[in-house]
Amino acid sequence: MHRARSAVLVALAAALLAVEARAQAESGIQMTPDSRRYLISKDVGPERWAISFDLAARTVTGNVFKTDGSPPAFIWCRITDETPAPDPRDGTYLLDCFGADACAAAPCSGDAWTPLVAGLEIAGSFLLPDDTRATFRGHVQPIFSGRCALPGCHAGDHPAEHLSLEPGKAYAAIFLVPAHHHAEHFLVEPFDPFVSHLFLKILGEEEGERMPLGGPPLSDEETEAIRRWILEGAADN
Secondary structure: OHHHHHHHHHHHHHHHHOHHHHEEEEEEEEEOOOOOEEEEEEEEOOEEEEEEEEOOOOEEEEEEEOOOOOOOEEEEEEEEEEEOOOOHHHOEEEEEEEEEOOOOOOOOOHHHOEEEEEEEEEEHHHHOOOOOOOOHHHHHHHHHHHHHOOOOOOOOOOOHHHOOOOOOOHHHHHEOOEOOOOOOOEOEOOOOHHHOHHHHHHHOOOOOOOOOOOOOOOOHHHHHHHHHHHHOOOOOO
């Protein structure tokens, strides 16, 4: 049994190391309705990978189905680093991955999980839907950090409108959060920028001052990045 498990894990580790080169056309990615996960189904060589990219936990987990009828193997990876790119599909993710065979009966033991590979580099094209144009971490947060999360504005212990747009705080502060003076609107409504209060303030189409306050409006490129991110589901990607 131990030898069989070792063989499965060795094969899985080899597949992980060659995953981008071997990914086939028969694939699909879907975002869950709450914008919290990408569900990914891909043919990798002779195997079918059914995995989930949990955006909040920064983990990639799931199972690998074999074509020879043998039991599926399971993977669990944590993202240890990521490098965004102007084209999100050219960005990279570094993963530490573990593998296990099926649990025969409860209780399942944590000892069944074996390290597969550390520092595995995966391209954004494997984890993100085709035609992804803007991600929160690669496009939106840098705009917030450079134009909005400034002293006396949306940063510090007492941010304007009680809204911090600092890294590590911004996403939770805007996603499906009612606007401070307009509770009928969420700051960010996934898939619909034109009912998202934050985006309307950027356009100057809500009452009060256009944002960012006290400076020039966002460029067309910056505005489009935020619009596109919301349109694509406003995920913490």
